[in-house]
Amino acid sequence: MHELPVTQSILEIAVRNGSQANARRVTDIYLVIGELSSLIDESIQFYWDMIAKDTIAEGATLHFRRIEAELMCNDCGERFPHNREDVSCPGCGGRNVKVAAGDEFFMEAIEVDGEPQG
Amino acid sequence: MAERISVVENILGANDRLAQDNRARLDAAGVFAVNLMASPGAGKTSLIEQTLPRLAQKFRVAVVDGDIATSIDADRAAAAGASAAVQINTGGECHLDAVMLQQALNRLDLSAADLLIVENVGNLVCPAGFALGTHKSVLVASIPEGDDKPYKYPGMYRGVDVLVINKMDLLPYINFRMDYFRAGVEALNPGLVTFPLSCRTGEGLDAWINWLTQHATRNTQHLIPGT
Ligand SMILES: Nc1nc2c(ncn2[C@@H]2O[C@H](COP(=O)(O)OP(=O)(O)O)[C@@H](O)[C@H]2O)c(=O)[nH]1
Ligand SMILES: [Mg+2]
Ligand SMILES: [Zn+2]
Numbered sequence: 001m002h003e004l005p006v007t008q009s010i011l012e013i014a015v016r017n018g019s020q021a022n023a024r025r026v027t028d029i030y031l032v033i034g035e036l037s038s039l040i041d042e043s044i045q046f047y048w049d050m051i052a053k054d055t056i057a058e059g060a061t062l063h064f065r066r067i068e069a070e071l072m073c074n075d076c077g078e079r080f081p082h083n084r085e086d087v088s089c090p091g092c093g094g095r096n097v098k099v100a101a102g103d104e105f106f107m108e109a110i111e112v113d114g115e116p117q118g
Numbered sequence: 119m120a121e122r123i124s125v126v127e128n129i130l131g132a133n134d135r136l137a138q139d140n141r142a143r144l145d146a147a148g149v150f151a152v153n154l155m156a157s158p159g160a161g162k163t164s165l166i167e168q169t170l171p172r173l174a175q176k177f178r179v180a181v182v183d184g185d186i187a188t189s190i191d192a193d194r195a196a197a198a199g200a201s202a203a204v205q206i207n208t209g210g211e212c213h214l215d216a217v218m219l220q221q222a223l224n225r226l227d228l229s230a231a232d233l234l235i236v237e238n239v240g241n242l243v244c245p246a247g248f249a250l251g252t253h254k255s256v257l258v259a260s261i262p263e264g265d266d267k268p269y270k271y272p273g274m275y276r277g278v279d280v281l282v283i284n285k286m287d288l289l290p291y292i293n294f295r296m297d298y299f300r301a302g303v304e305a306l307n308p309g310l311v312t313f314p315l316s317c318r319t320g321e322g323l324d325a326w327i328n329w330l331t332q333h334a335t336r337n338t339q340h341l342i343p344g345t
Binding site: 002005006009010012013014017018021023027031035036037069071074082087095096097098099102103105106107108109110111112113114 | 119120122123125126128129130132133211212215244247248272273301302304305306308
């Protein structure tokens with residue numbers, strides 16, 4: 001399954017950004033996952049506990065912010081949820097639409113405990 | 119003294135960077151590459167088998183086959199006339215990634231190929247997330263899979279450049295609402311280039327071959343002296 005490489009990527013990004021900030025520990029990791037990217041779910045927390053061992057991100061909590069898929073009408077500019085059955089625009093009834101949200105797959109932030117000063 | 123640090127990094131950024139390296143290598147060698155994705159049994163290998171003989175006069179076509187454990191598909195590609203066929207056994211991974219393609223490229227003589235066809239692991243979820251560095255992503259759907267797949271696997275339908283609808287010969291026997299299917303595709307990927315065809319009867323294959331030919335020619339042209 002792909003959870004392992006994805007979890008490794010998350011770990012690499014978290015540890016690198018934490019180290020750059022001289023963090024003693026990364027405690028929380030905030031991920032933004034669009035509904036259309038459908039690559040991972042909460043199960044990666046289990047992988048985390050395995051692969052983050054002995055790193056500054058050991059024991060970190062993963063937070064998922066889900067972004068719903070949204071379409072946008074090319075004709076009238078209306079944005080509306082992609083409910084997966086009817087794709088026509090509720091504003092003008094047109095079918096000339098494009099995906100406006102839902103592709104996201106990134107880390108937006110981490111929370112760290114800093115080195116005690118002095 | 120907890121502190122929040124803004125990151126904003128693509129989770130698969132490392133894979134994406136490696137994919138760019140692969141692309142640069144392919145471009146330098148003038149090789150046009152496509153990534154074939156589909157569920158198991160949709161007809162990826164059959165499409166390769168039908169494609170190779172039709173291109174034999176024009177291009178040297180190399181094939182990279184991703185499979186969890188066997189080399190059956192690479193053997194079929196070799197038998198169908200691939201100029202080179204490389205098998206990647208993913209050892210359980212459900213998709214190819216840019217590292218695996220890099221390793222496959224290391225085993226190929228790119229100067230002896232004009233076109234590279236990559237057969238990804240059969241799966242409608244995972245391959246969509248992992249860029250390889252190929253020029254175009256092609257999804258092979260097939261009639262028996264049913265007409266609801268764009269609705270169930272939006273990530274895959276969203277991310278591809280070309281859609282092949284295979285097994286059109288089975289349309290009379292299966293309750294497949296083409297309008298419903300197409301509407302789902304259109305919402306995710308407006309104007310997607312689509313080739314309905316049958317690897318069994320050969321119906322519709324010409325349009326697909328023309329598309330491949332045009333793209334492979336465009337990509338290799340700058341290497342031919344005096345053009
Ligand atoms: N009826 C019909 N069967 C097909 C067609 N294309 C492939 N098949 C069959 O579908 C099965 C799976 O094909 P294969 O190419 O191995 O699929 P892959 O797993 O995507 O590589 C085989 O039994 C093929 O003979 C087609 O156009 N029509
Ligand atoms: Mg196959
Ligand atoms: Zn509208």
